[in-house]
Amino acid sequence: MKLIISIVQDEDASRLVNQLMKNGYGVTKLATTGGFLRAGNTTLLIGVDDEKLHAVMEIIEHVCKSRKQMTTAPSNLGSMGGMPGAAASYPVEVTVGGATVFVLSVDQFVKL
Ligand code: 2BA
Helix, strand or coil, rough: CEEEEEEEHHHHHHHEEEEHHHHHCCCEEEEEEECCCCCCEEEEEEEECCCHHHHHHHHHHHHHHHHEEEEEEEECEECCCCCCCCEEEEEEEEECCCCCEEEEECCCCCCC
């Protein structure tokens, strides 16, 4: 058995949960926050038999589209323009969406 940990954008989460449930997969939805954007995202825990892993990955890939987003990132320079300690931020284009997926082998699965 595998545990799929899938971090997705909030706007994709409902559709993904619906698709997974429709296809008979168990899923747990967690409200999470990305460390870089400091924005909400959604983490899904999906436990599946090994032979179902590929099918679930296909559903995730199909539902979660990646897109570009502008954000501001903090500068870690420590000084700007000769002003030591001045804080700054700069716009960066990041790719969001898609899914960040971890697949773990499950030692034991019990329901007590
Ligand atoms: P965030 O940390 O908020 O990152 C959102 C997106 O910002 C990332 O998308 C990536 O495109 C960009 N990004 C992240 N760090 C960056 C940096 N230092 N410089 C420039 N751009 C950067 P994804 O890579 O698709 O990640 C989406 C979310 O998945 C992340 O949200 C985080 O919550 C999670 N994640 C990604 N990699 C992870 C990892 N190795 N371990 C745990 N969680 C991870």
